[in-house]
């Protein structure tokens with residue numbers, strides 16, 4: 001298990017045929033950052049993101065067991081493959097060479113060992129260009145160039161900055177730019193904290209640190225975020241998710257410029273610049289009382305807005321696409337290929353990316369993995385990848401936009417009333433004290449039809 005752990009995030013795609021391979025593989029990996037994903041067809045399996053290692057585990061029964069066939073499938077796959085099955089004698093001698101084969105009665109230890117080996121190979125493959133993973137900061141569009149001018153203008157001062165923008169637009173990247181361009185603070189630390197993920201009981205010890213023996217388990221003294229960011233920058237991500245009672249504690253430190261470790265009586269002064277980011281409408285949260293006005297004013301001395309990818313336009317999408325492929329897989333490799341075909345750039349330009357740059361980067365990495373494997377811009381494969389991504393986007397946006405807007409309690413109330421009144425609309429409406437028209441609208445909105453009656 002140790003070698004698998006060292007790999008970090010891992011996707012295992014399983015084509016099981018008529019076996020129970022998916023559940024057997026799942027049982028061998030119980031870490032949260034390992035996804036086991038069932039697929040029906042190796043060639044349409046989504047090309048994985050370069051930030052995650054990926055391996056396919058395939059039941060030979062699903063494709064046949066001749067060595068030639070296995071090799072053919074392996075070539076078509078966008079990721080390394082491990083075969084499960086009894087292979088024919090001619091495939092047998094290929095074990096350990098280019099085919100990796102596990103017997104049907106494999107043990108978890110054997111599977112994990114092989115996955116680790118194959119995933120490590122795939123990983124080095126992807127990162128051999130040695131380019132920094134984040135790549136350069138890309139700004140082609142006029143609105144992004146304007147943003148960079150603002151960054152230059154405000155980088156070398158100590159004013160707190162609130163960075164607004166949708167998720168994945170690059171707010172953290174902007175915060176890092178502000179930090180690195182600050183002549184003095186860039187010598188200090190950039191400490192990034194996700195404010196939506198701090199368990200209540202741990203807020204103080206995380207932010208303020210604690211003295212040795214301050215509470216059970218505090219075996220040694222511990223520096224909090226404020227101290228770590230002293231002389232540098234504290235980046236408070238998702239600040240809109242910080243609960244009110246934690247906002248008070250944060251505000252106090254920002255006002256006093258001093259922190260006291262839990263279990264200590266000695267305040268320490270800290271000198272830091274706070275950059276905060278949010279995808280929420282903070283002024284609206286202030287208006288509704290969910291965010292403290294005094295904290296808002298302290299954080300938003302300067303406000304910056306990072307435009308969504310859609311606002312930046314097609315040229316920016318294509319620029320980011322090319323640059324990601326170049327920085328992840330190597331500019332030289334990109335230059336050795338024929339030009340990115342126009343059908344591909346057109347398709348990318350037309351796509352909407354609700355997840356913004358993060359999502360486009362992911363897609364570019366997946367396309368890069370495919371092209372690297374195929375050694376050309378394979379239209380069939382890439383179009384099916386794009387179609388897959390669009391389907392997922394559509395499914396996600398359905399999930400994001402429709403269902404959460406349902407008031408589930410109201411839906412249940414309507415269903416119960418219908419059942420109580422034998423599904424007679426007039427009686428149900430009367431029972432609920434609403435008109436038939438309102439009842440009909442509710443049923444349409446909640447997608448309640450007489451089929452529910454059968455299910456109920």
Ligand SMILES: Nc1ncnc2c1ncn2[C@@H]1O[C@H](COP(=O)(O)OP(=O)(O)O)[C@@H](O)[C@H]1O
Nearest residue numbers: 134136137138167168169170171172173357358
């Ligand atoms: N202008 C940019 N140029 C290149 N990569 C970017 C740019 N903006 C964002 N990214 C990349 O997109 C991903 C999301 O960026 P991040 O700063 O984490 O977004 P946010 O904080 O707004 O959710 C990261 O992988 C980041 O490196």
Ligand SMILES: [Mg+2]
Nearest residue numbers: 168171172237
């Ligand atoms: Mg972020």
